[in-house]
Amino acid sequence: MNRFLKPLLPLLLAATAVSCIKTPELEEEENPSSLAQVQDSLSEAWGSADPMTMTPNDFLLQQTFRKIETGEDRMLLQEGITISKKEERTNDWLYTYLYQTESLTSDGNTQQSTREDHRSVTKAEPAMEVFARGPKLKGEISAKADDLQMSLGFERLIGLAYACQLTSDQMKICTETLGYDSCEVKCSNLQVTEEMRPAPDLMKTQANCGGLANCTMKVKTVSFDWAAYYKKGETTEKQKVNYSISITPDLPFFSRVTDYCYRALAQAGSQKALVTVCTRLKNYKPGGT
Secondary structure, X not given: OXXXXXXXXXXXXXXXXXXXXXXXXXXXXXXXXXXXXXXXXXXXXXXXXXXXXXXXXXXXXXXXXXXXXXOOXXXXXXXXXXXEEEEEOOOEEEEEEEEEEEEEOOOOOEEEEEEEEEEEEEOOOOEEEEOOOOEOOOOOOOOOHHHHOOOOHHHHHHHHHOOOOOOHHHHHHHHXXXXXXXXXXXXXXXXXXXXXXXXXXXXXXXXXXXXXXXXXXXXXXXXXXXXXXXEEOXXXXXXXXXXXXXXXXXXXXXXXXXXXXXXXEEEEOOEEEEEEEEEEEEEEEOOOO
8 A cells, every 4th residue: 555545544536626827937946856755744744633533513714815925915715614414324424514615706805605515434444535636737826725615634635645646637638638748747845844833813712722732733844846847849838836735733633734835926917926825724623612
């Protein structure tokens, strides 16, 4: 079994789709990072967490911000996810989530929505059915947390774990849909950092700080550059994005990812600018509190 999958539980990968943007080459040195190196770093940062620790009434709040160059963060999306139901079936457990969003529209107004979403955890391992959202070919940066699809932190992690290779479906898109002779992806500049952080402010207002001792948490951040190369004849186009994900072993499966960011050159008015989009954990409240 793949070294990455052993500590992270077997997975059923159902889709791939976190957005990127086609960018000109960024002027910086590239130190190649293999698929195994990226997966091992993510696996070590994640540690061991059981999806069965998710229980009804668990709640998390996350917000997505966009920053252009060195400007101020601008909040574009707020997501509240509540586990509303856990049902036992013959071979698995079915989780129902209440997914509430408030997003900023193009005209500067806000739009709210509420809907249900579902995930299943098989009894055999247990293993979670994952809708993995990783880099895709010829996309563009989405400032609205994967176009308002509910994404659990673990799903973002798995999307990055398989980012440094092209699937057979992606190769087919490359040649048949996009019309290129070939496509290739490479990862580079892998970095891992570790720090102690205070709990988010909203967690500090809880009697037990959401389960965090001393209202602090150990956080590991894994970051790397992802690049796609599109070849046609003598011409090669390049698309490049920097990804980072921050994980704390001090919180359970549901809320373990504290930050998920991607950065690339994007169109800002009449010019291209470096745009960073980050989704950050703002609150976690266990269902039993």
